[in-house]
Amino acid sequence: MTQQSALPTAQDAKRRLAVPDYINIGVFSALYFMIVALCALASNIAFGVAGNLLLPAFAALLAGPVFMLLNARVRAFGAITTMGVVLGLFLFVFGHFATSLVTGIAFPLLGDLVARLGAYRNKAALLGGYVLFSFGCAGPILPIWLMKGAYIASLERKGKDSAYIASLFDHVNMATFAGAMLAIVVGALAGGVFGLVLLRRHFAKAGVTQ
Amino acid sequence: MTAAARAAGVRTRALRLDPRAKLTMLAVANVLMFLHAGPAAQSLAVVLFSLPLLFGGKAAAGVRMLAVYGVLCAVEWASALGVDRLPWLHIAGATAAGVCMMMPCLTAGMAMFATTRPGDMVCAMRRMRAPDALVIPVVVMMRFFPTIRHDYRLIRQSLRLRGFAGGGMALARHPLRSLEYILVPLLMNAANVARDLTVAGLARGLGAPGEPTSMVELRMRAVDWLAVALSLAPLAVAAVTG
Amino acid sequence: MDSTALCTLRDCTFAYSGEGAALRNVTLHVRAGELVMLVGPSGCGKTTATRLVNGLAPRHFTGTLTGHACTGGLEASRAPLESHARVVGSVFQNPKTQYFHARSTDELAFPCENAGMPAPQIRERVRQVAARFGIADLLDRAIVNLSGGQQQRFAVASAAVLEPAVMVLDEPTSNLDTASMARLHGMIAALKADGVAIVIAEHRLAWCADLVDRYCVFDGGELLGTYTAREFEALPATQREAWGLRALDVSEDRARIAALARAPHTSHGEGTPVLGTRGLEVGYRKRALFRRGVEFSLRIPDVDVYGGQIVGIMGRNGAGKSTFARTLCGLQAPLAGTVELGGESARASALSRAAALVMQDVHYQLFAESVRAEVMLETVQAGGELAAAREQCDALLGELDLLDVADRHPMSLSGGQKQRLAIAVALMGKKRFVVLDEPTSGLDRAHMMQVGALLRELADRGVAVLVITHDDELAAHWCDRILALD
Numbered sequence: 034m035t036q037q038s039a040l041p042t043a044q045d046a047k048r049r050l051a052v053p054d055y056i057n058i059g060v061f062s063a064l065y066f067m068i069v070a071l072c073a074l075a076s077n078i079a080f081g082v083a084g085n086l087l088l089p090a091f092a093a094l095l096a097g098p099v100f101m102l103l104n105a106r107v108r109a110f111g112a113i114t115t116m117g118v119v120l121g122l123f124l125f126v127f128g129h130f131a132t133s134l135v136t137g138i139a140f141p142l143l144g145d146l147v148a149r150l151g152a153y154r155n156k157a158a159l160l161g162g163y164v165l166f167s168f169g170c171a172g173p174i175l176p177i178w179l180m181k182g183a184y185i186a187s188l189e190r191k192g193k194d195s196a197y198i199a200s201l202f203d204h205v206n207m208a209t210f211a212g213a214m215l216a217i218v219v220g221a222l223a224g225g226v227f228g229l230v231l232l233r234r235h236f237a238k239a240g241v242t243q
Numbered sequence: 244m245t246a247a248a249r250a251a252g253v254r255t256r257a258l259r260l261d262p263r264a265k266l267t268m269l270a271v272a273n274v275l276m277f278l279h280a281g282p283a284a285q286s287l288a289v290v291l292f293s294l295p296l297l298f299g300g301k302a303a304a305g306v307r308m309l310a311v312y313g314v315l316c317a318v319e320w321a322s323a324l325g326v327d328r329l330p331w332l333h334i335a336g337a338t339a340a341g342v343c344m345m346m347p348c349l350t351a352g353m354a355m356f357a358t359t360r361p362g363d364m365v366c367a368m369r370r371m372r373a374p375d376a377l378v379i380p381v382v383v384m385m386r387f388f389p390t391i392r393h394d395y396r397l398i399r400q401s402l403r404l405r406g407f408a409g410g411g412m413a414l415a416r417h418p419l420r421s422l423e424y425i426l427v428p429l430l431m432n433a434a435n436v437a438r439d440l441t442v443a444g445l446a447r448g449l450g451a452p453g454e455p456t457s458m459v460e461l462r463m464r465a466v467d468w469l470a471v472a473l474s475l476a477p478l479a480v481a482a483v484t485g
Numbered sequence: 486m487d488s489t490a491l492c493t494l495r496d497c498t499f500a501y502s503g504e505g506a507a508l509r510n511v512t513l514h515v516r517a518g519e520l521v522m523l524v525g526p527s528g529c530g531k532t533t534a535t536r537l538v539n540g541l542a543p544r545h546f547t548g549t550l551t552g553h554a555c556t557g558g559l560e561a562s563r564a565p566l567e568s569h570a571r572v573v574g575s576v577f578q579n580p581k582t583q584y585f586h587a588r589s590t591d592e593l594a595f596p597c598e599n600a601g602m603p604a605p606q607i608r609e610r611v612r613q614v615a616a617r618f619g620i621a622d623l624l625d626r627a628i629v630n631l632s633g634g635q636q637q638r639f640a641v642a643s644a645a646v647l648e649p650a651v652m653v654l655d656e657p658t659s660n661l662d663t664a665s666m667a668r669l670h671g672m673i674a675a676l677k678a679d680g681v682a683i684v685i686a687e688h689r690l691a692w693c694a695d696l697v698d699r700y701c702v703f704d705g706g707e708l709l710g711t712y713t714a715r716e717f718e719a720l721p722a723t724q725r726e727a728w729g730l731r732a733l734d735v736s737e738d739r740a741r742i743a744a745l746a747r748a749p750h751t752s753h754g755e756g757t758p759v760l761g762t763r764g765l766e767v768g769y770r771k772r773a774l775f776r777r778g779v780e781f782s783l784r785i786p787d788v789d790v791y792g793g794q795i796v797g798i799m800g801r802n803g804a805g806k807s808t809f810a811r812t813l814c815g816l817q818a819p820l821a822g823t824v825e826l827g828g829e830s831a832r833a834s835a836l837s838r839a840a841a842l843v844m845q846d847v848h849y850q851l852f853a854e855s856v857r858a859e860v861m862l863e864t865v866q867a868g869g870e871l872a873a874a875r876e877q878c879d880a881l882l883g884e885l886d887l888l889d890v891a892d893r894h895p896m897s898l899s900g901g902q903k904q905r906l907a908i909a910v911a912l913m914g915k916k917r918f919v920v921l922d923e924p925t926s927g928l929d930r931a932h933m934m935q936v937g938a939l940l941r942e943l944a945d946r947g948v949a950v951l952v953i954t955h956d957d958e959l960a961a962h963w964c965d966r967i968l969a970l971d
Contacts, residue, residue, distance in 0.1 A: 052450035053441045055376055059383025060437045064429065066384070067391050098426050106434065111376070119380045128352020130345070131273040184340040186279055227419070234854045235427050239896035241434040362591045386587045389629040394849065400816045401850040403837050406863050406914070420866075424852045431896055432848050439582035445545055446577075447585065447643065448570030448599035458594035458607040 050111045061103040062116045066123060068096045069170060086213045090220035093167035097224030098231045100163050105232055105242035108153040110145060113162060117141020117169045124172065133172025140169035160225045167221040171213075257300035262367035264467040265355045268292050268474045272347035275477055279344075284481035286316075288347035291473055292354055299358035308350045315339045315346070347477070361385045366457040375450065383440065390436070391429070398428050490514035491651055491682040492538050497552035499533055499542060507533040509706045510552075515682045517650065520673070520696050523686040525703035526729030526929040531686040532655055534703070537561050538684055539653045540569030557650050571600055574644030578656040578927060580636035584628045589620075589639055592628060596647050614646045618672050632802050634665025641672050645681075652676055654685045658692055659927035660845075662802045662955040666692040688929045691735045694718070702728055729929050731958060738961035742799065745960075746967040750788040757828040758789035759917050759949040760813065764822030767805060767812040782820050785809060788968055790918065792947040795940050797960040799953075800970035806953045809970065810920045813951070814840035826917070841911030845923040847903040851895040856887055856906055859895050860913050874913075881909050885939075901932055908943060918949035925956045937963035 072091040076084030103112060121137020144165035151158025236242050268291075275288055289312045296305030322336035361382070368378050402424060444450070463471075492515040499508045508530045515521045515538075523531035536542035537554040540561050554561035557572035574596075577583050586592045593614060597607040615621040620638055628636060637657060644652060658666050670693050677683060677696060685693070700717045702709040709728070712720070718733060725733065732738065751761075768782030783805035790796050798806050811817040813824055815836030823830040826839055844850060853859035857878060864874040882888045885905045890898060895906055904924060911919045921940070925933045937959055944950045954960055960967060 050376060052375075052379065052444060053437075055379035056383050056441050056444065057437050059380035060387050060433045060440070062380055063384040063387040063391065064433055067388070095422065098430060102430050102434070106437075115376050115380065119377060119384065122377070122381070123384070126269070126352060126355050128269070128272070128345070128349040128355075130276055130348060131270075184337045186281075227422075231423065231427060231430075235894065235896070236430070236434075238854065238894035239431065241431065241896075361587050362594075365591075382586060386585060386628075389587070389627065390581075393629070397844065397849040400811070400814075401842070401844070402852075403816065404814060404840060404842055405850075405852075405910075406838070407866070427852060428849050432846075435848065436582050439577070439579060440585060442541065442545065443575075443577060443583045444585050445566050446539060446541060446570060446573075446575040447596045448567045449585070451565075451567030451570075451599055451601075453601055455598045456601050456603060456607065457598055458591070458604055458611065460604045 048109050050107070050109060050115070054107050054109065054112060055115075057103060057106050058112055058115050058119065061099050062119050062123075064099045065092075065096050065116065066120060068092055068099065069120075086209060087216060089167060089170040090213070090216035092170055093163075093217055093221035094224040094227075096167075097163065097221070097226070097228030099228070100166065101159065101225065101228030101232050102236055102242070104148065104153055104159060104162075105236065108243055110149050113145035113148060113166055114138070114142045117144075117166060121169065121172070129172060136172040137169045140171075141166050144169075156229055159229070160222060163225040163228075164218055164221040167217055167224075168214075171217060258295065258298040258466070259363075260295055260299070260358070260470055261461055261463050261467040262355070262359050262363050263371075263461070263463065264470040264474075265295060265351070265359065266367075267471045268295075268351040269348070269355060271474045271478060272351040275347050275481060276344055278481055280477065280481040281484050282316075282343075283484045284477040285343065285347060286312075287480055288474075288477040289350050291477065292347060292350040295354040295358050295470070296350075299354070301357045304353055304357050308346070308353055312343065312346050312350075315343045319343060360459075362457070362459045363461065366459040366461050369455065369457060370461060379449070387433075387436065394429055394432055395425070398425055401428075490516050492556045492684065493553065494534065494537055495553040495555075497534075497537060497550065497554050499537060499548055499550050499552075501533075501542075501546060501548040504548075507548075507706050508537070511703075511706075511708045513701050513708065513711065515651070515684055517682050518677060518680045519698045520677055520683040520685065520693070521699045521701060522690070522693075522697045523684065523701050523703060524688070524690065524728070524730050525709075526931055528705075529703035529729075530706040531701075531703050533706075534701075535575075535653045535655050535684060535686050538651065539573040539575045540564065540566055541575075567599065570596065571647055572649055573651045573653055574641075574647065574649040576637070576640050576644050576652070576654040576657050578659045580633045580640060580660060583640045584636060584643075587627060587629070589626045589628050589631070590624050592639055592643050593624075593646055596643060600647060610646055614642050617675065618642045618645070619668075632665075633660045634662065634668065634802055637661060637665065638668060638672065641669065645676060649681070651682045651684070654683070654687075656687055656927055657685070658687065658689055660923070662800075664801050669693075670696070688731050688927065690731055690733045694733055702730075704728065726930060729931050731930050731933070735957045738957040741961040742797075742957060742964075742967055745797070745964060746799075746969040748966050750786055750966070750968065754789070754791035754794070756791065758825075759792045759827065760788075760790040760951075761825035761828065762788050762813075762822065763825060763830075765812070765819055765824060766821040767808045767817070768820050769808070769817070770820070779820065781805070781808070783808065783970065785822075785970070786968070790949045790951065792917070792949050793944050794965045795944050795950045795952060795963055797952050797954055797964035797967045798970060799955060799960060799967055802955075804970050806970055807922065810842065810922060810951070810953055813918075814842050814920060816842075839917040841907075841914065841916040841919045843904065843907040843911070843919065843921040843924065845926060847900075847907055848896070850907060850910075851903065854894055855892050856882065856895055856898070857891045859906060860909050862910075863914055878909075878913060881912055885909050900928075901935065904936065905939065908939060911948075912943070912946065916948065918951065919943060920951045920953070922953045923955070924952065925954065925959050930958075933959055934962070 069092045072088050072095065076088045076091055118138050121134045124133045124137065125131060144162040147165055148158050148162030272288060272292065275284060293305040293308050318339040319336050322332040325332050365378060365382060407424065494511055494513050497508055497511045498506055500506045511534060523534055525531050533542060536546055538556050542548060543550045543562055544566050550562050559568055559572060584592050585595055590611060593611045594607050597610055615624055618638065620642055623631065623635055628639065657669060673683060673693055674696055697714050700712045762785050765785040766782055767785060769780050771778050771780045800806050808817065812819050815833035818833065824836060825831060826835055851859060853862050860878045860881065861874060879888065882891055885908065887902060887905055887909060890902060895903065898906065924936050940950050940952065940963055
């Protein structure tokens with residue numbers, strides 16, 4: 034009695050995720066989360082609260098290899114989205130504002146769809162997917178604009194003049210928002226390219242990819 | 244309290260809240276932030292949300308959160324005093340106010356993280372019908388975190404013996420190289436762990452069709468409902484004071 | 486065929502996807518209460534046989550199976566893995582990567598939860614299995630903080646919590662010291678007494694020789710023969726050696742080790758010792774902010790190590806061998822005393838420059854994209870003379886039998902090749918002493934002897950070699966002296 038075994042093969046990008054994939058997602062999400070946490074620590078120490086603006090860009094730069102290796106091990110729809118959801122959940126439970134949850138799910142999903150266009154092998158699609166995925170980390174940025182409102186409100190409550198600070202913040206608003214978004218794109222592209230390079234030089238040769 | 248008794252679920256003197264009660268606190272904290280709640284509601288929230296830490300055996304963490312909040316309020320108050328004469332104090336005040344605004348969320352988050360056992364968290368997730376696709380990664384993440392630090396330390400030691408002395412100087416001068424030398428072994432090891440975990444998990448029946456059960460039995464007791472009710476109080480205060 | 490057998494492999498041939506046959510026409514059976522040991526050199530197919538028994542092949546380790554593999558009424562190729570999980574408990578080689586949960590109690594509950602047991606029953610089972618295997622004092626702890634032996638005991642307990650009829654263990658003692666092996670022996674004895682059918686694939690034979698009923702000898706994917714315990718013990722030792730097996734009786738080796746350990750440690754060689762310790766105390770202090778005092782400390786007897794010597798460092802796990810190794814390499818500050826390099830007290834940086842550490846898990850020490858690049862790493866980074874270095878590098882690779890894999894990625898090499906690569910790196914760096922941490926764990930006889938020969942070659946070049954090991958055979962056959970840290 035001869036029987037070929039029944040597990041899905043790697044070539045089928047349409048296959049459904051299974052236990053081995055969930056475990057890969059867990060392991061690499063843990064690494065990604067550590068990188069985000071380290072970047073958060075570093076940028077908050079170096080730049081204070083404003084460091085949160087650059088945090089997603091830093092994390093995107095450093096975590097490229099993590100993303101690329103996870104993708105190389107799974108190559109099926111849902112891995113990137115699930116990683117985003119899990120990370121978003123963790124951030125939420127750690128006390129981040131719930132917008133992290135929304136951005137943490139929406140952008141990874143978009144990234145997953147873009148990467149799927151290239152069957153999870155085309156480099157341009159993977160880079161695009163990674164850029165979109167990295168915006169998922171931008172959740173922590175949004176509260177900064179809420180903070181401006183809160184401070185102004187508290188000043189007014191104390192009867193202080195808020196014109197000075199309002200004008201300061203307005204200037205900060207437009208330019209910095211655009212700058213932060215641009216930084217994320219640049220950081221993610223650089224990190225993604227670095228990740229693809231490491232994939233080619235190390236992981237593919239070592240046999241840990243599919 | 245012996246380990247065996249603790250494992251059997253006997254209640255210790257520390258307060259153990261249902262994770263869902265703590266999730267309610269997190270939700271309330273988020274709403275408060277969204278609504279730009281005033282200082283009264285905010286302070287009440289921070290104090291309330293640090294109670295699970297203070298009574299849950301993590302008093303040090305609870306005291307830390309309260310102390311940080313106290314310092315931030317003091318900074319904000321002091322800068323408000325002097326801001327008419329020294330406008331640049333606005334920056335200190337703004338920063339303090341900004342972080343203060345996040346404090347209810349951070350405190351609730353710390354309470355969640357520090358006092359929830361992994362088993363309780365997983366049980367709560369399964370009760371809320373989270374799929375395997377979410378539960379398994381979360382379990383694996385919690386199991387894998389401690390080993391990342393251990394791996395990193397071993398890698399740094401190896402690098403030192405190879406003559407790539409660690410420290411900020413080397414990192415700054417050759418960032419790409421340092422990143423490669425640290426990330427590659429880290430990721431290789433992660434891939435190997437994932438491979439072994441898959442085999443071990445499958446051999447223990449992971450991924451079977453049907454709902455897995457849980458050793459922990461979560462029930463919302465009176466104290467949990469009380470916690471939920473109390474955590475709604477800051478919302479009421481916010482509604483009244485604005 | 487034996488109808489009372491719980492596990493049956495009948496004429497099984499199995500080939501992993503894309504590879505040749507790993508098992509050829511293997512037939513064996515295991516009855517309730519029997520302990521069958523699968524032995525043979527590396528790559529002989531015994532691990533594949535265990536995977537057929539616990540169902541992991543061909544469902545997870547995909548491949549082609551011909552023949553009949555049946556465990557507890559379940560066919561390996563037909564039944565889903567979760568059915569197998571209820572009937573077969575599996576224990577694997579590496580305790581560090583086998584546990585799924587962060588906390589020990591959750592790990593014991595894990596199989597029960599997957600099987601859909603109701604909560605009170607799970608708690609009762611966990612309590613029972615903890616009491617039965619004597620691990621109740623380890624409950625509710627973070628598994629990452631447990632020692633390898635304790636982790637492995639939890640792995641066995643977790644595999645046994647569903648009270649399976651069959652237990653399969655794949656090299657369970659690879660990373661364990663003598664004391665842990667004795668405890669594992671106790672657990673296996675308890676399982677056997679309860680009527681569980683046990684299959685163990687192993688290199689090390691001595692630890693449970695008194696419990697084994699039958700030995701199945703494998704080589705090259707074929708079953709050479711099946712022997713009862715008595716028949717097997719009656720075979721001449723040379724026959725077992727020829728099969729690539731480790732010693733059945735290590736008492737001779739232990740005696741030799743004891744003799745070597747008694748030899749004086751200082752001033753016993755010619756010239757200046759490469760390495761010396763004076764009044765050394767290793768360990769670490771408590772880490773909390775306001776607490777002072779010592780978390781762990783170990784006093785090391787004064788020792789001199791000369792170039793050309795192989796010194797074995799032995800002691801139970803947790804005794805401080807790794808801490809000692811790290812202190813010698815300058816990676817950790819001593820609590821007291823000094824380490825001397827070439828007769829003079831040395832600073833940590835000097836020690837780090839002179840030392841090489843070959844860890845048990847070589848993954849943490851290989852950084853380059855090819856074998857050659859790995860050996861040339863420091864030279865390239867230091868901007869040294871490339872042509873001369875390259876010649877030296879190729880010469881070294883040739884001597885260590887790595888020249889034909891010089892362009893492959895280090896991680897794609899076999900375990901033995903990775904070890905030789907680590908040695909090549911140390912030699913290229915002109916290191917004065919090399920510390921190896923458990924280089925032979927999980928190795929069969931032939932490879933163990935190869936490692937011993939490699940150590941001898943290393944020492945003959947004037948390097949001082951220190952080996953942390955709990956492998957009695959390696960220590961007895963290859964070490965010049967032994968430092969017992971108990």
